[in-house]
Amino acid sequence: MQRSxxxxxxxxxxxxxxxxxxxxxxxxxxxxxxxLLFSLVKFWxxxxxxxxxxxxxxxxxVLIIVFGVLVAALLILFRVK
Amino acid sequence: xxxxxxxxxxxxxLIWIVIYLELITFGAAMIALGYYGMAERxxxxxxxxxxxxxxxxxxxxxxxxxxxxxxxxxxFFKSKMIEKTAxxxxxxxxxxxxxxxxxxxxxxxxxxxxxxxxxxTFFMFYWLLTGFHWIHVLVxxxxxxxxxxSVLKKxxxxxxxxxxxxxxxxxxxxxxWLLLFPVLYLLF
Numbered sequence: 199m200q201r202s203x204x205x206x207x208x209x210x211x212x213x214x215x216x217x218x219x220x221x222x223x224x225x226x227x228x229x230x231x232x233x234l235l236f237s238l239v240k241f242w243x244x245x246x247x248x249x250x251x252x253x254x255x256x257x258x259x260v261l262i263i264v265f266g267v268l269v270a271a272l273l274i275l276f277r278v279k
Numbered sequence: 280x281x282x283x284x285x286x287x288x289x290x291x292x293l294i295w296i297v298i299y300l301e302l303i304t305f306g307a308a309m310i311a312l313g314y315y316g317m318a319e320r321x322x323x324x325x326x327x328x329x330x331x332x333x334x335x336x337x338x339x340x341x342x343x344x345x346x347x348x349x350x351x352x353x354x355f356f357k358s359k360m361i362e363k364t365a366x367x368x369x370x371x372x373x374x375x376x377x378x379x380x381x382x383x384x385x386x387x388x389x390x391x392x393x394x395x396x397x398x399x400t401f402f403m404f405y406w407l408l409t410g411f412h413w414i415h416v417l418v419x420x421x422x423x424x425x426x427x428x429s430v431l432k433k434x435x436x437x438x439x440x441x442x443x444x445x446x447x448x449x450x451x452x453x454x455x456w457l458l459l460f461p462v463l464y465l466l467f
Contacts, residue, residue: 244343248350258285
């Protein structure tokens with residue numbers, strides 16, 4: 199239990215620092231997409247590990263995955279267009 | 280607790296309905312921000328550049344660290360380790376308060392520089408999105424304080440679902456910020 203929380207937390211910190219480092223680089227389309235994808239992974243890590251959605255019924259899991267994909271896809275679409 | 284039932288996600292169905300409604304509301308506003316950003320790209324870029332990315336990154340770390348302590352608190356409560364639960368919740372509260380204070384410092388800087396809500400479309404979104412999120416974090420901290428008091432008072436008679444629901448609300452603040460942070464500070 200505790201170990202998976204620690205790994206998730208360390209993963210979240212690593213992704214946060216990666217996103218910040220990517221943002222300070224040149225803002226190409228690819229970097230914008232990478233920033234959003236990294237943020238989406240962080241979003242799901244918190245939902246599944248910290249909120250324990252991994253133990254919940256598939257309905258709740260699918261809902262959070264669909265929400266994340268939808269928001270990220272639309273933002274990428276608007277940003278790279 | 281049978282979490283595998285569709286009616287009993289961790290924290291109970293009611294809090295998850297609230298969470299999804301909040302996510303949909305903030306998500307729609309972020310999509311609107313992206314849409315307007317497409318039309319006013321240069322303005323959004325210059326406005327976004329005036330935001331302090333370092334403060335935002337530190338605030339992200341504060342919220343994630345707070346969420347980590349709160350997740351640990353729930354696990355300790357399940358093991359009936361009351362003192363440990365209260366201790367973890369206290370760390371969660373302190374890091375949450377750190378977020379609120381640091382955000383206050385950022386707001387002060389923005390107002391001093393004249394970046395108010397009427398300055399541009401970007402700053403209208405900035406103040407509305409981060410302002411509503413700040414209020415959610417404030418409510419979350421109050422919920423964590425009440426939860427901690429309840430745990431210390433009722434000991435192992437405290438209801439697990441209430442503690443999980445309080446924690447879920449707190450993590451929701453994390454979820455919203457994890458999307459707000461790149462959208463406002465890094466995307467444009």
